[in-house]
Amino acid sequence: MANNTKDFIVEQLKKQIENFKSEDEQKTFGLVTEVGDGIARVSGLSEAMMSEMLEFKTKSGSVYGVALNLDEDSVGAVILGSMGDLKEGDEVVALKRILEVPVGENVIGRVLDPLGKPLDGKGEIKTEKYYPVEKIAPGVMSRESVSEPVQTGIKPIDAMIPVGRGQRELIIGDRQIGKTAIAIDTIINQKGKDMKCVYVAIGQKESKIANIVAKLEEEGAMEYTTIVVAGASDPASLLYISPYAGTAMAEYFLDKGEDVLVVYDDLSKHAVAYREVSLLLRRPPGREAYPGDVFYLHSRLLERACKLNPDFGGGSITALPIIETQAGDVSAYIPTNVISITDGQIYLEPDLFYQGQRPAINAGLSVSRVGSSAQIKAMKKVAGKMRLEAAQYRELASFAQFGSDLDDETRKKLERGKRLMEILKQDQYSPVDVSHQIAIYYSLINGLMDNIPVEKVSEFELGLYQYLDDMNKEVLDKIKEVGKLNEDIEKALVKTINDYKDTLDYLIVSEKDTKEENKEENKENK
Amino acid sequence: MKVTPKQYALALLDITEEKDPKGLEEAILKFSQLIKDNNQLNQIDKILYYFKKLYNQRYNIKEAQINTAQKIEEDELEKIQQYLQDLNKDETLEFKVNINKEIIGGIVLKYGDKIIDASLKTRLNQLKNSLLK
Numbered sequence: 001m002a003n004n005t006k007d008f009i010v011e012q013l014k015k016q017i018e019n020f021k022s023e024d025e026q027k028t029f030g031l032v033t034e035v036g037d038g039i040a041r042v043s044g045l046s047e048a049m050m051s052e053m054l055e056f057k058t059k060s061g062s063v064y065g066v067a068l069n070l071d072e073d074s075v076g077a078v079i080l081g082s083m084g085d086l087k088e089g090d091e092v093v094a095l096k097r098i099l100e101v102p103v104g105e106n107v108i109g110r111v112l113d114p115l116g117k118p119l120d121g122k123g124e125i126k127t128e129k130y131y132p133v134e135k136i137a138p139g140v141m142s143r144e145s146v147s148e149p150v151q152t153g154i155k156p157i158d159a160m161i162p163v164g165r166g167q168r169e170l171i172i173g174d175r176q177i178g179k180t181a182i183a184i185d186t187i188i189n190q191k192g193k194d195m196k197c198v199y200v201a202i203g204q205k206e207s208k209i210a211n212i213v214a215k216l217e218e219e220g221a222m223e224y225t226t227i228v229v230a231g232a233s234d235p236a237s238l239l240y241i242s243p244y245a246g247t248a249m250a251e252y253f254l255d256k257g258e259d260v261l262v263v264y265d266d267l268s269k270h271a272v273a274y275r276e277v278s279l280l281l282r283r284p285p286g287r288e289a290y291p292g293d294v295f296y297l298h299s300r301l302l303e304r305a306c307k308l309n310p311d312f313g314g315g316s317i318t319a320l321p322i323i324e325t326q327a328g329d330v331s332a333y334i335p336t337n338v339i340s341i342t343d344g345q346i347y348l349e350p351d352l353f354y355q356g357q358r359p360a361i362n363a364g365l366s367v368s369r370v371g372s373s374a375q376i377k378a379m380k381k382v383a384g385k386m387r388l389e390a391a392q393y394r395e396l397a398s399f400a401q402f403g404s405d406l407d408d409e410t411r412k413k414l415e416r417g418k419r420l421m422e423i424l425k426q427d428q429y430s431p432v433d434v435s436h437q438i439a440i441y442y443s444l445i446n447g448l449m450d451n452i453p454v455e456k457v458s459e460f461e462l463g464l465y466q467y468l469d470d471m472n473k474e475v476l477d478k479i480k481e482v483g484k485l486n487e488d489i490e491k492a493l494v495k496t497i498n499d500y501k502d503t504l505d506y507l508i509v510s511e512k513d514t515k516e517e518n519k520e521e522n523k524e525n526k
Numbered sequence: 527m528k529v530t531p532k533q534y535a536l537a538l539l540d541i542t543e544e545k546d547p548k549g550l551e552e553a554i555l556k557f558s559q560l561i562k563d564n565n566q567l568n569q570i571d572k573i574l575y576y577f578k579k580l581y582n583q584r585y586n587i588k589e590a591q592i593n594t595a596q597k598i599e600e601d602e603l604e605k606i607q608q609y610l611q612d613l614n615k616d617e618t619l620e621f622k623v624n625i626n627k628e629i630i631g632g633i634v635l636k637y638g639d640k641i642i643d644a645s646l647k648t649r650l651n652q653l654k655n656s657l658l659k
Contacts, residue, residue, distance in 0.1 A: 044639035
């Protein structure tokens with residue numbers, strides 16, 4: 001038996017070697033004239049193309065690079081990965097193809113570097129297909145307007161700044177105020193929603209990435225997620241290509257007609273990496289020392305997010321780029337660029353964050369330019385009123401800060417506004433289902449929460465979700481199924497909420513009620 | 527303005543064009559004097575590199591390198607040279623034959639900035655990669 005297997009293996013090997021054919025074709029070659037800082041200058045290579053792959057033959061094996069500058073007698077190239085033993089005089093061969101990454105079902109659940117090499121120790125990626133890293137975005141005729149929602153599971157976003165499938169929504173804010181948290185919560189909430197996710201970490205600390213991977217694994221989100229990592233210690237060239245590589249992996253699913261969510265975390269580091277490469281290649285610096293084509297750098301990337309019409313498969317790529325601002329300065333070069341490219345932004349504010357309003361979304365400065373057409377009808381109905389309520393509260397709150405003498409109407413508005421602000425708070429890693437969101441917003445705008453004490457709101461909220469799930473699951477299912485609030489559903493919803501409130505002991509009892517009770521007691525005493 | 531090595535090389539090419547041996551010697555002497563006066567002697571390597579390149583360009587000459595692992599027979603060498611000449615009909619080829627043990631076997635042809643790699647080393651590498659897949 002053992003002999004048989006041995007013979008079999010030998011036979012197979014022989015066959016493989018027999019089938020091996022190699023062709024010697026004519027290639028263009030050059031010599032390295034200058035190396036350093038992750039770039040190389042190469043003489044010769046007269047027929048090199050823009051962003052063509054180059055093979056640098058060093059003593060200890062091949063190193064790969066990409067041609068970025070085509071000059072009169074030389075080619076400037078960035079080296080992908082470590083420089084190895086690369087030295088002056090080494091041979092360089094043009095490979096006649098553009099940089100490609102492996103794509104396919106097998107990349108799901110994996111942690112990869114921007115060249116598609118595994119970083120999670122689970123073995124090589126076995127795929128047949130390779131997609132070019134740079135690709136022209138789909139044209140006008142193949143697109144369609146955004147019509148389906150991406151449920152982020154974050155209450156203020158789904159209600160006020162809705163994101164649609166195929167939209168590009170920027171997440172912007174200072175360091176350490178929860179930008180990544182929003183993206184990760186969104187990925188976690190895509191479970192069972194027919195959505196593939198790609199998370200591209202650009203220049204992040206490896207420890208942070210390790211935390212994210214562990215969290216996603218714990219939540220079962222790695223079943224539909226790919227993570228592309230170009231860490232802080234990787235050379236700038238890898239940071240530069242990583243978002244394009246991540247998008248190429250997403251495009252495979254787009255071509256199959258599926259929906260994909262891509263998170264670029266974050267593009268300010270990407271711009272910095274590109275600035276480094278450009279300056280080393282001696283391209284002239286412009287504003288903030290960025291090269292002239294930083295706008296194109298991001299616009300060509302984000303244009304690849306799209307919603308295709310059914311003739312082209314009907315797939316979509318939703319992009320969530322992240323930008324880190326310095327001390328809230330949104331008018332710096334890169335933030336303004338990316339704001340103008342995207343279809344809206346979610347603006348996170350440090351002041352709100354430190355007041356305990358988390359996620360610290362500034363509803364006034366955040367917008368979504370296409371999303372509301374992607375909300376389900378029921379959400380649109382409650383969110384419209386809610387947004388009005390929030391705006392009125394903000395206006396009154398600043399106005400009523402100094403005066404104490406307020407009329408009943410104003411006080412009522414303020415009280416409801418306080419409860420609304422409580423509802424907008426949400427813990428990390430706990431996305432809320434749409435039907436739950438609709439239920440809580442519905443109870444707020446219809447005054448069902450007016451007699452819940454402000455400090456008990458979050459307790460009430462969680463209790464209500466639990467109660468709805470246990471006692472009246474049909475209503476929730478119906479909301480999702482029908483998509484709008486008709487009379488039957490509203491009635492059932494109000495009844496369930498009131499039933500739940502009857503079980504509570506912390507309701508505020510209004511003065512009128514207490515007086516009546518007192519009278520009754522007095523009568524009995526008499 | 528600083529004169530680049532390439533401009534020096536071009537000037538050298540121009541002044542040496544169509545000169546008899548005596549005039550050539552004089553021109554070269556003058557040229558080296560100029561470089562010395564301009565304190566550019568440290569650039570001489572680069573100037574010569576560009577001069578070679580420009581000279582070859584002007585007179586349609588290409589350098590062709592034939593690399594083998596072992597010494598090659600005369601008639602075989604002729605065949606290879608004929609093959610390269612056929613690939614570059616319009617150019618005069620300057621042949622150079624090298625022996626390079628590192629390629630193990632086969633042959634590597636280089637001409638201009640083109641390369642035909644038919645060495646055993648490359649093939650073994652390709653075989654290794656295809657078996658690993």
